[in-house]
Amino acid sequence: MMQTALMISAALSWAALLALGAICLALVRQVGILYERMMPAGALMIDKGPAVGAIAPVFELGDIAGRAVKVGGLSNSRRNTLVFFLSPTCPVCKKLLPLLPSIQAREGATDIVLASDGEFEEHAAFYRKTGLSQYPYVLSQELGLSYQIGKLPYAVLLDEAGKVRAKGLVNTREHLESLFEAKERGVASLQEFVHGKHDDHAHHEHEGQVGQHA
Amino acid sequence: MIDPVILMVCIASATIIALASAAPKWREPSRFRASLEAFALLPSFALTPLSFAFPALEAAGAIGLLFADTRTLSAMVLIALFTLFGAALAINVLRGHTDIDCGCSGFIAARATERAPKSIGWWHVARALMLAALACAALAPATARELMWLDYSSAGACTLFAVAAWFTLDALLVNLPKLDSLRNS
Numbered sequence: 001m002m003q004t005a006l007m008i009s010a011a012l013s014w015a016a017l018l019a020l021g022a023i024c025l026a027l028v029r030q031v032g033i034l035y036e037r038m039m040p041a042g043a044l045m046i047d048k049g050p051a052v053g054a055i056a057p058v059f060e061l062g063d064i065a066g067r068a069v070k071v072g073g074l075s076n077s078r079r080n081t082l083v084f085f086l087s088p089t090c091p092v093c094k095k096l097l098p099l100l101p102s103i104q105a106r107e108g109a110t111d112i113v114l115a116s117d118g119e120f121e122e123h124a125a126f127y128r129k130t131g132l133s134q135y136p137y138v139l140s141q142e143l144g145l146s147y148q149i150g151k152l153p154y155a156v157l158l159d160e161a162g163k164v165r166a167k168g169l170v171n172t173r174e175h176l177e178s179l180f181e182a183k184e185r186g187v188a189s190l191q192e193f194v195h196g197k198h199d200d201h202a203h204h205e206h207e208g209q210v211g212q213h214a
Numbered sequence: 215m216i217d218p219v220i221l222m223v224c225i226a227s228a229t230i231i232a233l234a235s236a237a238p239k240w241r242e243p244s245r246f247r248a249s250l251e252a253f254a255l256l257p258s259f260a261l262t263p264l265s266f267a268f269p270a271l272e273a274a275g276a277i278g279l280l281f282a283d284t285r286t287l288s289a290m291v292l293i294a295l296f297t298l299f300g301a302a303l304a305i306n307v308l309r310g311h312t313d314i315d316c317g318c319s320g321f322i323a324a325r326a327t328e329r330a331p332k333s334i335g336w337w338h339v340a341r342a343l344m345l346a347a348l349a350c351a352a353l354a355p356a357t358a359r360e361l362m363w364l365d366y367s368s369a370g371a372c373t374l375f376a377v378a379a380w381f382t383l384d385a386l387l388v389n390l391p392k393l394d395s396l397r398n399s
Contacts, residue, residue: 001360008219009368016375023379026386030393037396 042178042190043168048148052188063136078160080110085154088126222369224351227376232276239269249317292349300342331395
């Protein structure tokens with residue numbers, strides 16, 4: 001009796017194991033398709049303002065809370081600076097602001113400066129509401145003009161030597177992280193990197209075909 | 215002739231799955247009615263009565279399956295329902311009328327928002343036929359043998375597994391059109 005029960009139990013276990021294997025395959029396939037269709041796009045770079053690799057203009061500004069803020073130039077503490085251009089009326093900015101602390105923690109050695117221009121009172125109220133008092137908030141039309149900011153939210157990543165390392169229109173966390181990724185990989189933008197990689201790939205394929213023909 | 219443990223698993227999982235897919239139809243009759251209408255197979259005067267009759271039959275069949283006296287009749291009802299449903303899906307797939315809500319994915323689809331993309335395909339037909347086959351298995355006579363504690367624990371665990379696996383497949387099926395819409399966006 002026990003033997004039959006054990007046999008049935010083992011048979012059911014095997015059936016369950018096979019079903020699980022099939023489900024795993026289906027799941028992995030869906031995840032694979034998801035990766036393929038949601039490839040990182042990177043921040044959209046707009047060809048205006050200081051080019052990537054150029055020395056950024058140096059600004060000595062005062063923020064809303066009266067702190068002195070230096071944007072650009074050599075960093076004594078060897079830290080990067082992420083300048084985040086925003087506006088209190090831009091909904092995407094509000095979505096991205098809460099992500100800044102975790103991005104800073106992840107990337108390390110990065111100062112974040114929030115930048116905008118306009119009415120002091122409006123921005124001061126917005127700054128209080130965001131609860132991001134650890135980041136200086138500067139109001140400077142010159143800063144925006146020098147980077148030729150047309151659309152928001154826009155971010156510029158400066159390295160410790162004061163060079164522009166990446167910049168672009170940022171709409172998601174992935175876009176913001178793509179700026180750091182571009183800096184690490186030493187490319188002007190992730191878009192260029194992905195594009196360049198594809199070109200290389202095509203080139204190699206072409207060579208391979210030539211080799212086959214020869 | 216199948217082993218009584220396997221029979222128990224088939225009956226229990228068929229009951230649970232049929233009840234789980236009848237529940238959202240009870241909760242939102244208008245939505246099920248819209249699904250029936252989208253199938254474009256029934257005259258409009260039959261839609262409202264049938265949108266109540268189908269879930270009622272499904273639930274009654276599921277519960278009837280549990281009792282030996284009503285098992286045969288209930289299994290017949292469920293087989294008829296699922297085969298009918300599979301045929302209706304197949305006709306629409308053949309017509310190329312695939313961008314409709316199949317109204318079948320139990321509580322997983324009930325949670326999905328109205329805006330989520332929906333479609334039907336051969337997988338949905340296969341799903342309906344698998345349910346019919348599961349109900350068929352309930353009709354098979356069981357071999358006579360004495361059951362012991364291990365049999366009951368096997369049956370219980372396997373039923374839980376079967377139901378979980380079924381709902382996982384349902385979730386995968388609900389995700390398919392969403393993946394497709396990512397490609398088109």
